[in-house]
Amino acid sequence: GLKKKEVNVLCLGLDNSGKTTIINQLKPSNAHAQDIVPTIGFNIEKFKTSSLSFTVFDMSGQGRYRNLWEHYYKEGQAIIFVIDSGDKLRMVVAKEELDTLLNHPDIKHRRIPILFFANKMDLRDALSAVKVSQLLCLENIKDKPWHICASDAVKGEGLQEGVDWLQDQIR
Ligand code: GTP
Ligand code: MG
Numbered sequence: 001g002l003k004k005k006e007v008n009v010l011c012l013g014l015d016n017s018g019k020t021t022i023i024n025q026l027k028p029s030n031a032h033a034q035d036i037v038p039t040i041g042f043n044i045e046k047f048k049t050s051s052l053s054f055t056v057f058d059m060s061g062q063g064r065y066r067n068l069w070e071h072y073y074k075e076g077q078a079i080i081f082v083i084d085s086g087d088k089l090r091m092v093v094a095k096e097e098l099d100t101l102l103n104h105p106d107i108k109h110r111r112i113p114i115l116f117f118a119n120k121m122d123l124r125d126a127l128s129a130v131k132v133s134q135l136l137c138l139e140n141i142k143d144k145p146w147h148i149c150a151s152d153a154v155k156g157e158g159l160q161e162g163v164d165w166l167q168d169q170i171r
Contacts, residue, residue, distance in 0.1 A: 004048060004051060004052055004053040005051065005052050005053065005170070006052075006053050006055065007052050007053070007054050007055070007077050007078060007170055008054075008055050008057070008075050008076050008077050008078075009054050009055070009056045009057070009076065009077070009078045009079070009080055009166075010056075010057050010059065010069070010072055010073070010076035010078075010079050010080070011023055011056050011057065011058045011059060011079075011080045011082065012059055012061070012069055012079060012080070012081050012082070012097070012101065013061050013081050013082035013083060013084075013094065013097075014061040014083075014084065014087070014090055014093060014094050014097065015038060015060065015061035015062040015063075016038070016061070016084060016087070017061060017082040017083055017084040017087070017094075017119055017120075018082055018084065018117070018119040018120060018151075018153040019039070019058055019059070019061065019080075019082045020033075020036050020039055020043070020058055021036055021119075021153040021154060022080070022082060022117060022119065022151065022153045022159060023045050023047070023056050023058050024036060024045075025153055025156045025159055026047040026054075026056075026159060026163060027045060027046070027047045028047070028048075038060070038062065039058060039059070039060040039061075039062075039065075040060060040065070041060055041065055041068060042057055042058055042059045042060060042065075042068060042072075043058045044056065044057060044058070045058050049163055049164075049167045050167070051167060051171060052167055052170060052171075056080075057072050057075075057076070059072070066097065069101070070104055070106065073101075073104055073106035073107050074106050076112065077112065077170070078112060078113050078114075078115070078166055078169070078170060079101075079112060079113070079114045079115070080114075080115045080116075080117065080162075080166070081098060081101075081114055081115070081116050081117075082116075082117045082119050083116065083117065083118055083119060083132055083136070084119060084120050085118045085119060085120050085121055085123065085126040085127045085128075085129075085132055085150070086120045086123035086125055086126045086127075087120075088125075088127065091127075091132070091135050091136070092135075094136065095135065095136050095137070098136055102141065109143075110144070111143065111144055111145070112144055113144065113145045113146065113147075113166060113169035113170065114141070114144055114145070114146040114147075115146070115147055115148075115149070115162050115163075115165060115166045116132075116133070116136075116138065116146065116147065116148040116149070117148075117149055117150075117151045117153070117158070117159075117162060118132040118133075118148055118149065118150045118151065119151045119152070119153050120151075120152065120153075121150040121151060121152050121157075121158065122152040122154070122155065128150065129148045129149065129150040132148065133148050145169050147162065147165045147166075149161050149162040149165075
């Protein structure tokens, strides 16, 4: 049959936002990890959609590893940026990291699609995707296609909508 188009995706966002949990849910069920631990450095994972074969750079969000992100920007053809919707205290840190990403020379002038997950929507005090999008000033992103989905990565909710959008941006 036809070979699926290969796409490199960078999965970015603060530590504990749920990046690895999201990527784990997108993998085929026989490849699901049993328990998920904080990522050290980064891991490379793969998942497929109907038309694409994604290679994901699942980066650690811990402060001491965030300087690794930029080394992979050139290779990335799409970005998944994950936010912990319940972590109001660090929303400003998430915004700083997003702004640094958007202003990086390897990202700034590219029409690279960015999929945001407002994750942990199951938490009682989680902010809505609209509120997260306001706090991160996503409306200011004019030169790149972007989309935000509320998600619960533990239950796997909201992920498919996001990945469908991403696939449409790349085809
Ligand atoms: P780093 O690798 O350290 O950057 O973190 P990460 O962004 O990969 O987070 P990870 O996937 O390891 O998840 C961190 C914790 O949040 C784990 O205990 C997950 O089970 C939990 N978690 C992830 N997604 C959700 C969610 O949607 N809801 C809730 N309640 N917990 C979640
Ligand atoms: Mg991780």
